[in-house]
Amino acid sequence: MFLTNRHPPEQLLQLKALSHRTSLGDKNHQQLERLSLGYQGECLYDRVFTEVGHENLHIYRDIYLKVEDSTTQYDTLIITDQGVIVNEIKNFKGTYTVSEGSWALGDFVLPDDPFAQLRRAIGKLRRLSNLSDLNFKVSGKLIFPNEECTLIINDEKLKENIIIRSNLRRYFERFKQSYSSNYASAISNVISEHIVENPYLKEGVAFDDIRHGLYCEACRTFDLSTERYHLRCLSCGTIETKETHLIRAISDFKYLFGKLPLTTEKMMRFTGGQISKRTVQRVLDKYCDRHGISKSSTYTFKYYDFNEAMKHEGVKRRYKDHLLK
Numbered sequence: 001m002f003l004t005n006r007h008p009p010e011q012l013l014q015l016k017a018l019s020h021r022t023s024l025g026d027k028n029h030q031q032l033e034r035l036s037l038g039y040q041g042e043c044l045y046d047r048v049f050t051e052v053g054h055e056n057l058h059i060y061r062d063i064y065l066k067v068e069d070s071t072t073q074y075d076t077l078i079i080t081d082q083g084v085i086v087n088e089i090k091n092f093k094g095t096y097t098v099s100e101g102s103w104a105l106g107d108f109v110l111p112d113d114p115f116a117q118l119r120r121a122i123g124k125l126r127r128l129s130n131l132s133d134l135n136f137k138v139s140g141k142l143i144f145p146n147e148e149c150t151l152i153i154n155d156e157k158l159k160e161n162i163i164i165r166s167n168l169r170r171y172f173e174r175f176k177q178s179y180s181s182n183y184a185s186a187i188s189n190v191i192s193e194h195i196v197e198n199p200y201l202k203e204g205v206a207f208d209d210i211r212h213g214l215y216c217e218a219c220r221t222f223d224l225s226t227e228r229y230h231l232r233c234l235s236c237g238t239i240e241t242k243e244t245h246l247i248r249a250i251s252d253f254k255y256l257f258g259k260l261p262l263t264t265e266k267m268m269r270f271t272g273g274q275i276s277k278r279t280v281q282r283v284l285d286k287y288c289d290r291h292g293i294s295k296s297s298t299y300t301f302k303y304y305d306f307n308e309a310m311k312h313e314g315v316k317r318r319y320k321d322h323l324l325k
Contacts, residue, residue: 022210067128085139092144118142122139241321246279251301
């Protein structure tokens with residue numbers, strides 16, 4: 001069973017929010033595309049695994065483990081009585097040639113060796129195994145879930161540690177013969193004790209350096225007209241509730257501005273004053289945890305991001321969005 005959720009990376013959400021409010025440079029745009037593609041591959045991996053079934057397993061997804069003085073990110077850890085299997089997911093597209101530790105896409109040589117990344121991740125877990133006295137085994141696979149990925153590898157030993165899309169379901173089927181009893185639970189507990197928050201999220205941008213206001217979900221324009229309970233996009237006709245717009249703005253604020261405190265006045269400025277202070281206050285109280293009871297109260301978003309909030313609260317809302325298909 002999945003023990004942790006898989007969310008879009010924080011940096012991906014930051015770059016997405018930034019792309020709606022300013023022009024991204026080439027470097028950030030490439031990073032946005034890379035992170036988006038990687039997350040899509042992880043979601044595909046999860047979907048296939050769920051279709052096959054994994055109730056007999058302990059599975060951690062998208063976690064950071066701190067072992068001694070270093071922190072390592074893991075896409076997926078599968079825990080059974082036989083030990084821990086690291087799955088490093090690479091959503092590559094195109095034809096890659098692998099030779100003597102070098103990966104190349106045509107004439108472009110990748111700066112990192114995925115096998116080296118996998119070995120480092122396995123090594124950290126083996127160190128954790130030694131520290132815990134459980135002496136659990138650790139192994140790993142590189143997973144390539146994209147059907148448009150072709151790997152040219154002459155080393156048969158390396159091929160043993162690679163799972164491509166056509167073999168992914170068969171790979172998951174093997175785990176149906178695995179079991180997770182008390183020993184697997186003990187391993188899981190050790191791993192859980194070493195999970196930490198992502199320490200690598202970049203600092204936020206300056207509050208006044210990007211465009212303020214509310215934008216259309218469908219076409220990303222800021223040209224909106226105000227109705228009683230909704231905002232209508234004058235460019236494409238999409239109609240979304242004021243509450244939906246404010247939830248998106250709260251989520252953007254969370255990832256754009258780092259540790260900047262969220263207050264009612266900051267949200268009024270960030271949304272361009274397009275929605276009344278009374279409505280802003282109501283939505284903040286509904287979707288955030290409030291700290292303090294004075295006019296200087298600050299808020300913390302209850303949800304990971306906009307999509308999680310909408311999934312949790314959307315069905316309960318009286319007024320609905322009308323998105324164009």
